[in-house]
Amino acid sequence: GPKVLQIPSHQxxxxxxxxxxxxxxxxxxxxxxxxxxxxxxxMEFLVNFYNGKVMEKSKLFKDQFSVExxxxxxxxxxxxxxxxxxxxxxxxASSLGxxxxxxxxxxxxxx
Amino acid sequence: QQQVRQSPQSLTxxxxxxxxxxxxxxxxxxxYFPWYQQFPGEGPALLISILSVxxxxxxxxxxxxxxxxxxxxxxxxxxxxxxxxxxxxxxxSESNSAGNKLTFGIGTRVLVRP
Numbered sequence: 001g002p003k004v005l006q007i008p009s010h011q012x013x014x015x016x017x018x019x020x021x022x023x024x025x026x027x028x029x030x031x032x033x034x035x036x037x038x039x040x041x042x043m044e045f046l047v048n049f050y051n052g053k054v055m056e057k058s059k060l061f062k063d064q065f066s067v068e069x070x071x072x073x074x075x076x077x078x079x080x081x082x083x084x085x086x087x088x089x090x091x092x093a094s095s096l097g098x099x100x101x102x103x104x105x106x107x108x109x110x111x
Numbered sequence: 112q113q114q115v116r117q118s119p120q121s122l123t124x125x126x127x128x129x130x131x132x133x134x135x136x137x138x139x140x141x142x143y144f145p146w147y148q149q150f151p152g153e154g155p156a157l158l159i160s161i162l163s164v165x166x167x168x169x170x171x172x173x174x175x176x177x178x179x180x181x182x183x184x185x186x187x188x189x190x191x192x193x194x195x196x197x198x199x200x201x202x203x204s205e206s207n208s209a210g211n212k213l214t215f216g217i218g219t220r221v222l223v224r225p
Contacts, residue, residue: 033210033212043215044215045214048210105154
């Protein structure tokens with residue numbers, strides 16, 4: 001089936017540093033998402049993105065977070081600066097507007 | 112406030128039994144309910160979904176039963192196999208909203224013993 005690729009699978013970063021999580025969505029998809037999952041808890045919506053713009057963001061999408069997809073390349077989530085509570089698995093997803101396909105996630109550890 | 116609730120948190124069944132996973136929701140505007148299956152180290156994968164206009168959806172060994180009045184649904188896994196051992200997430204969204212933002216439950220971890 002269609003694949004959403006996430007790079008890297010695991011990232012360890014010092015608190016206060018910047019991190020960029022990369023996502024290669026399904027090629028013809030139009031909607032892009034980031035979700036956050038803390039171990040043992042539910043997956044929570046962060047943001048969705050369409051036609052070059054953020055459509056909706058949740059309260060978890062702090063001012064330190066930003067997303068972009070320049071010229072149809074990777075869909076990225078940037079966190080600057082990182083905080084300890086940002087440690088989680090971040091899932092990228094994409095859709096044509098119907099079924100949502102998820103990547104395998106990037107495990108971010110902030111130390 | 113959890114908008115989508117799942118129970119039980121974990122479930123163990125013997126091979127061949129039917130596993131029953133429960134889900135309930137708060138938001139009456141939700142009308143699309145996908146169930147996702149997630150194996151360790153993998154992303155969630157869509158297993159089966161239902162729209163609120165239906166009360167039952169079947170796909171092989173997997174069946175969703177939906178009760179709109181009570182805002183409840185359940186996933187039945189018939190003839191459970193060890194390969195079905197995974198975490199199952201109930202999710203919900205408003206199908207006519209742009210972007211299909213999903214609200215997830217906390218998941219049910221299923222273990223199928225051979």
